Amino acid sequence: MKRLFVSSALAMLCLAMLPSASSAQEKYFATAGSQVANTDDEGFIRRWTVLEPISKPNRSNTVFTDTYLREVFAKEYFKGQMTMVPKDGQKVKAQFEKVEMPKDYRRFDPNAKLKVETGTETLKWHKLDSKTFNLKLLRFGEHHINRSYGVIYWTFTAIVCDEEMKDVRLSVGSNSASMWWINGEEVLLMSGDRRMVVDDCMSDRITLKKGENIIRGAIINGPGMSDFCVRFIDENGQPITKGITIK
Amino acid sequence: MKLKISNIKALKAISCLILGSSFLSASAQIGQPFIHDPSTLAECDGNYYTYGTGGGGLVSTDGGWTWSSIKAPEGVNVRPGGGAAPDALKIGDRYLIVYGATGGGLGGTHRGEILTMWNKTLDPNSPDFKYSEPNVVAWSEDGDDCDAIDPGLLLDPTTGRLWMSYGTYFGFIRLVELDPETGKRVEGNEAINIGIDCEASDLIYRDGWYYLLGTHGTCCDGVNSTYNIVVGRSRQVTGPYVDNTGRTMIQGGGKMVIAAHDKVVGPGHFGRTIVTEGIEKMSCHFEADYNQSGYSVLGIRPLLWKNGWPVAGKVFQEGTYEIESERHGYALELAVDFKRHDTGVPRRWFNSTENVEIKPVKTQTLQDVIAEWPTGEISVRNGDYMVRPHQQWTITAVEGKGGFLGQPYYKITIEGTNRALVATDKCEVSTVAEFTGADEQLWQIDQMIDGTYRIMPKAIPGTDKKLCLISIADSKPTLGNFDFNNDNCKWNLNK
Numbered sequence: 001m002k003r004l005f006v007s008s009a010l011a012m013l014c015l016a017m018l019p020s021a022s023s024a025q026e027k028y029f030a031t032a033g034s035q036v037a038n039t040d041d042e043g044f045i046r047r048w049t050v051l052e053p054i055s056k057p058n059r060s061n062t063v064f065t066d067t068y069l070r071e072v073f074a075k076e077y078f079k080g081q082m083t084m085v086p087k088d089g090q091k092v093k094a095q096f097e098k099v100e101m102p103k104d105y106r107r108f109d110p111n112a113k114l115k116v117e118t119g120t121e122t123l124k125w126h127k128l129d130s131k132t133f134n135l136k137l138l139r140f141g142e143h144h145i146n147r148s149y150g151v152i153y154w155t156f157t158a159i160v161c162d163e164e165m166k167d168v169r170l171s172v173g174s175n176s177a178s179m180w181w182i183n184g185e186e187v188l189l190m191s192g193d194r195r196m197v198v199d200d201c202m203s204d205r206i207t208l209k210k211g212e213n214i215i216r217g218a219i220i221n222g223p224g225m226s227d228f229c230v231r232f233i234d235e236n237g238q239p240i241t242k243g244i245t246i247k
Numbered sequence: 248m249k250l251k252i253s254n255i256k257a258l259k260a261i262s263c264l265i266l267g268s269s270f271l272s273a274s275a276q277i278g279q280p281f282i283h284d285p286s287t288l289a290e291c292d293g294n295y296y297t298y299g300t301g302g303g304g305l306v307s308t309d310g311g312w313t314w315s316s317i318k319a320p321e322g323v324n325v326r327p328g329g330g331a332a333p334d335a336l337k338i339g340d341r342y343l344i345v346y347g348a349t350g351g352g353l354g355g356t357h358r359g360e361i362l363t364m365w366n367k368t369l370d371p372n373s374p375d376f377k378y379s380e381p382n383v384v385a386w387s388e389d390g391d392d393c394d395a396i397d398p399g400l401l402l403d404p405t406t407g408r409l410w411m412s413y414g415t416y417f418g419f420i421r422l423v424e425l426d427p428e429t430g431k432r433v434e435g436n437e438a439i440n441i442g443i444d445c446e447a448s449d450l451i452y453r454d455g456w457y458y459l460l461g462t463h464g465t466c467c468d469g470v471n472s473t474y475n476i477v478v479g480r481s482r483q484v485t486g487p488y489v490d491n492t493g494r495t496m497i498q499g500g501g502k503m504v505i506a507a508h509d510k511v512v513g514p515g516h517f518g519r520t521i522v523t524e525g526i527e528k529m530s531c532h533f534e535a536d537y538n539q540s541g542y543s544v545l546g547i548r549p550l551l552w553k554n555g556w557p558v559a560g561k562v563f564q565e566g567t568y569e570i571e572s573e574r575h576g577y578a579l580e581l582a583v584d585f586k587r588h589d590t591g592v593p594r595r596w597f598n599s600t601e602n603v604e605i606k607p608v609k610t611q612t613l614q615d616v617i618a619e620w621p622t623g624e625i626s627v628r629n630g631d632y633m634v635r636p637h638q639q640w641t642i643t644a645v646e647g648k649g650g651f652l653g654q655p656y657y658k659i660t661i662e663g664t665n666r667a668l669v670a671t672d673k674c675e676v677s678t679v680a681e682f683t684g685a686d687e688q689l690w691q692i693d694q695m696i697d698g699t700y701r702i703m704p705k706a707i708p709g710t711d712k713k714l715c716l717i718s719i720a721d722s723k724p725t726l727g728n729f730d731f732n733n734d735n736c737k738w739n740l741n742k
Contacts, residue, residue: 062585202719205674
């Protein structure tokens with residue numbers, strides 16, 4: 001009985017220590033200003049325009065194979081998905097999927113047939129500056145529409161290069177799987193149950209043109225934490241911290 | 248090296264008899280790698296040379312895998328002076344050759360001389376090929392506790408001073424100082440005794456330590472030779488050289504560097520070749536190679552360093568491996584879908600009170616997955632090692648394509664297929680469905696001094712750059728510059 005009491009007390013204490021959605025928002029994000037931003041000292045791009053998460057339930061992150069991701073990310077969830085330049089507060093009508101997910105994901109029967117509900121919903125873009133090198137997607141989703149697991153996040157940013165940059169690589173860490181495009185070209189697919197690890201994966205050598213370059217990313221997550229970090233690496237393997245600004 | 252002049256002649260005769268044989272051996276170089284008491288490998292104009300007892304020597308023109316006798320024009324002597332156990336060292340833009348003029352005490356006398364001579368090139372077909380007049384730099388008389396043969400050279404990288412060790416079982420291993428400008432003995436220099444009970448000594452330097460390598464055991468008895476190479480070390484080039492148990496080499500000490508293994512016995516006459524920082528090779532001869540009529544052959548092995556001690560690595564063994572990146576521990580794999588594996592056993596949370604049968608379950612096989620793989624080019628990445636078919640790489644020697652020091656080139660294919668790892672014209676790595684033997688599909692696999700491997704394509708389309716397989720990110724293999732001090736460049740090959 002005493003043991004149960006102690007356990008319960010500890011659990012309540014832990015719950016009390018968890019940040020609320022709004023305090024987490026303040027802790028991790030700031031509204032992006034009108035002035036251009038720089039990368040941080042380690043080259044991470046912290047300014048992103050992020051769409052509120054689209055519901056796309058998955059009970060496990062191990063389903064994120066290359067084939068699955070290409071199918072899922074090839075689907076158009078909202079108009080202008082690969083072409084629009086989203087503004088802060090801009091709304092889109094997005095297609096969603098919903099299923100009733102188990103409370104305990106670990107005991108869920110992987111072969112269970114799930115009834116999938118589909119529809120459209122209105123979601124909003126938010127232009128923000130992450131206060132951490134990794135943008136906390138889960139906290140973002142929780143704060144804006146109280147949605148955490150089983151989601152797809154679409155992200156956008158526009159960088160401006162002072163000069164053409166050859167043989168650079170896009171370096172991404174994402175939780176979970178993700179796909180990335182630069183100026184409309186796919187440069188990176190990160191499959192599997194990914195953890196957000198700095199320099200987990202990089203693109204082939206690419207060229208960033210002088211002037212504006214558009215980066216789009218789509219991150220899919222089943223259960224668990226979701227976040228990402230992005231930077232560019234030069235031909236010598238060093239983070240690029242100069243010559244790039246973010247609109 | 249205890250060797251009669253008559254034995255030297257016999258070795259020459261053997262070399263003549265077996266010229267022309269050429270076959271692949273798992274543990275020796277190919278071509279005609281027959282030699283006794285080889286000098287330290289010396290590189291000249293992209294070719295490697297080594298000289299042996301009795302005159303002559305071997306050359307490799309394919310980077311160190313295929314060896315044959317050095318051919319000289321009529322009237323040109325590859326290495327004059329005959330005698331036993333030369334050594335060779337490049338100093339500046341010249342080569343210093345040192346050799347014992349006699350065969351050691353078993354010839355009936357312990358009188359002997361060691362001589363040095365210079366040459367601008369080791370290529371006897373070059374117009375610059377001309378030996379200088381020899382200098383006598385050490386000698387022994389019948390009453391001495393020393394045989395003046397088996398010299399080994401060290402140009403001290405910390406001081407620029409030139410040292411030579413020499414001697415056999417008959418008495419002491421001795422150290423003298425030579426002038427690196429002239430190759431002559433430094434005037435007034437007295438020999439120092441630094442070891443006993445060994446021969447074929449050599450000196451090397453690394454990280455503040457001087458190492459004296461010697462050969463223990465019986466020489467010149469074919470497959471019954473017990474030759475093996477041992478080492479002691481000292482903070483001073485003059486010794487005392489102490490082994491890992493605290494015995495000095497004057498007391499007969501020495502830690503084993505290489506002994507008989509596989510089908511070669513009797514390693515002797517150590518030589519060190521530093522390919523680049525982190526990649527070293529040791530040369531020696533094996534008194535007998537069971538795969539090559541039991542004759543004495545040139546041996547080249549990776550030289551590893553463990554806890555400050557040199558130890559011979561193994562010739563790379565063909566087989567199927569996990570190729571694990573030292574950067575993070577991920578395994579090189581085909582970029583194909585991860586296919587869930589059903590073992591047929593229901594999942595369960597373990598409960599020791601449950602009475603269930605425990606039995607082996609099958610691993611996923613190539614046949615379980617290959618139908619779902621693309622048929623053309625498939626890129627590669629690094630990922631969690633899961634003992635899956637797309638992570639099993641079979642590494643196989645490729646004949647007729649040359650090689651590098653001590654090894655042939657290899658193909659790296661997915662086990663059970665001809666799908667081969669390839670360097671692309673964008674300096675990336677990928678796989679092609681069929682191995683064709685193209686240079687970009689051939690790989691040089693060097694074991695490094697810490698036991699990890701450098702994996703490098705023979706060629707990269709469209710560039711002359713020498714790049715190796717690296718992990719630029721945890722999950723991203725690519726081609727990049729080699730840096731031994733960067734774990735991105737290191738791979739473990741796990742069976």
